Amino acid sequence: VALFSPEHGIRGELDEEGIKDSTDEKTGLPIFSLYGQSRRPKPEQLKDLDAIVFDIQDIGVRFYTYEATLLNILEEAAKARKPVFVLDRPNPIGGETVEGATADADKLSFVVSHTVPVRHGLTIGELAQMMNAEKKIGVDLRVIKMENWQRSMWFDQTAQTWTNPSPNMRSLTEATLYPGIGLLETTNVSVGRGTDTPFEVIGAPWLDGQKLASYLNGRNLIGVRFVPIRFTPKASVFANQELGGINIIITSRDNFKPVRAGIEIAVALRKLFPNDWKTENYNRLLANAETFEKIKRGDAPEDIEKLWQSDLETFLKRRTPFLLYK
Secondary structure (H helix, E strand, O other): OOEEEOOOOOOOOOOOOOOOOEEOOOOOOEEEEOOOOOOOOOHHHHOOOOOEEEOOOOOOEOOOOHHHHHHHHHHHHHHHOOOEEEEOOOOOOOOOOOEEEEOOHHHOEOOEOOOOEEEOOOOHHHHHHHHHHHOOOOOOEEEEOOOOOOOOOOHHHOOOOOOOOOOOOOOHHHHHHHHHHHHHHHOOOEOOOOOOOOOOEEEEOOOOHHHHHHHHHOOOOOOEEEEEEEEOOOOOOOOOOOEEEEEEEEOOOOOOOHHHHHHHHHHHHHHHOOOOOOOOOOHHHHOOHHHHHHHHHOOOHHHHHHHHHHHHHHHHHHHHHHOOOO
């Protein structure tokens, strides 16, 4: 028996650049890192195992790295001819709504594991089935279904206790904002890491929060409002610097579109702070060349959103055979 650790450790508590192999203090079992020099289980680590059990809480966002870890496990297990049991868990932000650009096939990486939209509305078990079939991995995959979960449910309707799946994913609110605010993380703004409210704020030393909040509120987005703030992150980007920024407040989660909000903020930064906001890394998580070009041009967010629609309709058809819940 062995444990395999994804990016944030066996208990979702680590926030480090890389994780080393170690021994688990509680059980004495070996822990093999899947987030170190190698991000795949090695053949020698798998050879004496009967099966691999994947039991990790995902959050339903394409660039959350547990999805790439799952893919790497499926691929290596197929080579080693070991079955994989995925113990399914709720998609905390629901299973009905899909949103955002579908990843370009040539942009796949550890933060873009498959050609799905940013918010894909799949459980981790459904995603496993989709990747296994569409990537023709051919692993012996067995998804252990949940009981009583429905696609319309938010996590706080499941009667389950929230346990942080990673150190900066501390609430359902943060998970709901993540598909849009997380996209900004590869650029030169703070998304609130090192504060008590990661992904609920963004800021930078050059950012005028009053100006940005006023502009975004004038856009009349449904289900969200923006409040100017100043904050000082204790860690991560701009650590210990006072930043101008905004607090993003969800007023109606059922109507709120996080990816649209993220694109609205990106276009606003481009328009209001063209010499300060650096866009070159923005496409790393977005992974869609056409959307990226339109953001750089400062195109209207509603036109950018229209660009995704036919891909989203195709995706909804693609995902249908893999859905396990109504």
